[in-house]
Amino acid sequence: MSAENDVLEVTIDRMNMEDLPQILEIEKESFPAPWSPGMFINEMNNPAAQCICARVNFDKKSVVVAYTIFRFVVDVVHLHNLAVKNQFRRQHLAFNLLDVIEEIAKKVGINAITLEVRPSNTAAIELYRQRGFVVKGRRPNYYPETKEDALIMWAYLK
Numbered sequence: 001m002s003a004e005n006d007v008l009e010v011t012i013d014r015m016n017m018e019d020l021p022q023i024l025e026i027e028k029e030s031f032p033a034p035w036s037p038g039m040f041i042n043e044m045n046n047p048a049a050q051c052i053c054a055r056v057n058f059d060k061k062s063v064v065v066a067y068t069i070f071r072f073v074v075d076v077v078h079l080h081n082l083a084v085k086n087q088f089r090r091q092h093l094a095f096n097l098l099d100v101i102e103e104i105a106k107k108v109g110i111n112a113i114t115l116e117v118r119p120s121n122t123a124a125i126e127l128y129r130q131r132g133f134v135v136k137g138r139r140p141n142y143y144p145e146t147k148e149d150a151l152i153m154w155a156y157l158k
Contacts, residue, residue: 010093012100015044015051015067022064023053030083033145043069043080052100054084054093066093070101070113077105079115082124089123098131102157111157116142116150128153 015023020040027034043049054066066084070077079101084093105113116139117124133153142150 009056010096011055012052015053019053019064023067026064026067026083026085029086033143035081048072050104052097054097066097068097068101072108072110075110077101077110077113079113094127106157113155115153117153118143118148119151120148125151131155
């Protein structure tokens with residue numbers, strides 16, 4: 001599968017149990033401490049959580065290339081997870097998933113999104129800044145596997 005010069009036809013829909021092996025693969029290549037299968041299953045079964053995948057079709061087969069998990073917490077969206085398969089990065093998939101999150105948030109009357117991100121994840125920070133997120137705080141030693149702080153970022157929807 002190569003996405004280098006291909007125009008991707010992307011569909012975005014709810015994550016399901018059949019997606020889990022592909023999601024776990026993306027998770028492992030994206031994070032130093034990947035979520036366990038049980039963590040994803042808990043989110044898929046949680047009515048407050050939204051679990052969404054971006055898919056492309058290759059050889060008549062649907063392939064998960066990105067996903068996001070977020071929750072509605074009172075009047076805010078808390079973005080828990082957003083990841084893109086390595087070979088599909090820098091093709092606006094994360095940007096498009098953020099569009100979907102904003103669209104859903106607006107439909108339910110929410111106008112703010114928050115997230116935590118590693119300071120070393122400069123690509124994600126740049127993406128979030130382009131989307132209007134600003135750093136509002138820091139959580140010391142938030143990521144125990146790397147002893148890294150988390151930057152707390154917020155965006156307010158128009």
